[in-house]
Amino acid sequence: MKETILIQHATVICEGHPLNGKVADIYIEAGKIRAVGEDLTYTGPRYDATGKYVSPGFIDAHVHCYHGKTAIGISPDDIGVRYGVTTLIDAGTSGADTLQDFKENIIDNAVTRVLVLLNVATSGLLTLNELADPEAINAMRIREALEQYGPLIVGLKARASSSVLGTMGITPIQRAAELAQLNDLPLVVHIGNAPPDIETVVDSIPEKGIITHMYHNKPNGLFTESGSPKLQTSDARQRQVKFDVGHGSSSFSFEIAEKAIRAGFEPDMISSDLYDKNRQHPVRSLVRVMNKLLASGMSVDDCIACVTTNVKANLNLKDRGDLSLGALGDLTIFELEKGTFEWEDSVGDKRMGTIKIKPVLTVLGGTEYQIDNGGL
Ligand SMILES: [Zn+2]
Structure with missing residues (x-):
């Protein structure tokens, strides 16, 4: 049976x-x-x-598996069960206006389990400057999506880099933080190029917030030249903000990771940020990213916790992530x-x-x- x-x-x-x-x-x-x-x-x-x-089954807490209709995406089963991953968490490829389509056409047809971080921009990633429009965030539509799809949505996602925000500055990220607190959900924030500068972004992240792309090597990073966390970075960890790898096409540097890990700043979560264009290179699979973290100085036990028990705790997953x-x-x-x-x-x-x-x-x-x- x-x-x-x-x-x-x-x-x-x-x-x-x-x-x-x-x-x-x-x-x-x-x-x-x-x-x-x-x-x-x-x-x-x-x-x-x-x-x-x-x-426990590995959970990849940052992928883009809304295949077909968005600017980026990959089919869930291409990066899930075949590679040892039982749950994928789609990080904001869909927003309130596209979640129904994503669920009915992709999520419900996949063998691999998929949970969603809902993009605060109602259109999700139909374009890649999703927060540049002042009308992009609609609190009512987010509320409706939460009411309709409850357990599927495990948090909100917002991207805080210049190409995404256009002339909007930090305002959409602050709005996202308010909405996350209002709805009692974790907010995952992508960091990248300035403006806004990293200090402003990190200071805007609320309790239960998660920063992804922690070890990128662009200017505007979380660490100083020597690898120690900047003041805002350690303050954020003090107030329980969590840190996620989110490897992606351009967001994982061995040099940054090794220095930070030597300085005691290990990740709370390890994720791939897989989508179609980075699948062949440089990401390929979650387990490959885990092996890079092993090579950067982490222990096996910590790497496993970063894709199981830590994800459970940080995204408040009730039914998976441990052996209960x-x-x-x-x-x-x-x-x-x-x-x-x-x-x-x-x-x-x-x-x-x-x-x-x-x-x-x-x-x-x-x-x-x-x-x-x-x-x-
Ligand atoms: Zn991503």
């Missing part, structure tokens, strides 16, 4: 779980996690994961391969890693999906 399976003898990696680091079995019945323990017995379908690792009983039966089973692996960032710099996270099986709602190694 599909949706029911026993995963046996896997080393569990799940921050905060009593069996974290131990070899255990996970039983999924009718699509939900029903038991996690040592030596569970079940005579139905089993997967022997001896020598392998298991974690009753949670969705989503798991990623992977190996840790030792060797020498070359990775390239988004500015053409290369680094060698000595360990690689290599997904071998995706379990989604208790059903097995084979992995396409093209993601690595």
Whole structure:
């Protein structure tokens, strides 16, 4: 029977779980996690994961999978279950005016689960200067979308770079912050070229805010030349603002990441910012981005937390992201391969890693999906 399976003898990696680091079995019945323990017995379908690792299903918290109608997008199943990712969070490709189409034509037809950060611009990314129009944000339309699509929407998204904002300055970001607080949702803010300057952007980000593209190497970054966080950056972390990688076409630099990690500023979340044009190069898959963070000095456990338990906590996901009983039966089973692996960032710099996270099986709602190694 599909949706029911026993995963046996896997080393569990799940921050905060009593069996974290131990070899255990996970039983999924009718699509939900029903038991996690040592030596569970079940005579139905089993997967022997001896020598392998298991974690909650990986969640990519920043992708663009509204394929077809927007300026950017990629089909969810091209970057999801095939690559060990069970949930994709679309970061603002749709807005209140386009969410229905996105849901009915893409999300509902995908095997991979998709959640949405709703763009505060009602048109989403139909154009790429979505906040340059003073009429772009419509609080009433956002409210209606939240009422209609409730659990699908896990937060709001706004992009704070000059090409997006036109002559509007910081105003749309401040408006987005107000709306996020009013609706009690996290606000994810993309950072990039000035104006507005990074200090103004960071100071506008509310409690429960998340900054994406943290390790870009354009001017107007979050860190000083030496890699220590700027004053506003550490203030933001103090008030619980979270930081996300959001690799993308031009937003991940090994040099910036390594210096920041050495200075103690690790990410809270690791995401790919995948869409059609960066899929072949330089992003390819979430797990590839995770491996670049390993090569930048992070531990395996921290990398896994950044795509599971941390995403759960920061985006307030109730039904996934850990191994709670009753949670969705989503798991990623992977190996840790030792060797020498070359990775390239988004500015053409290369680094060698000595360990690689290599997904071998995706379990989604208790059903097995084979992995396409093209993601690595
Ligand atoms: Zn993006």
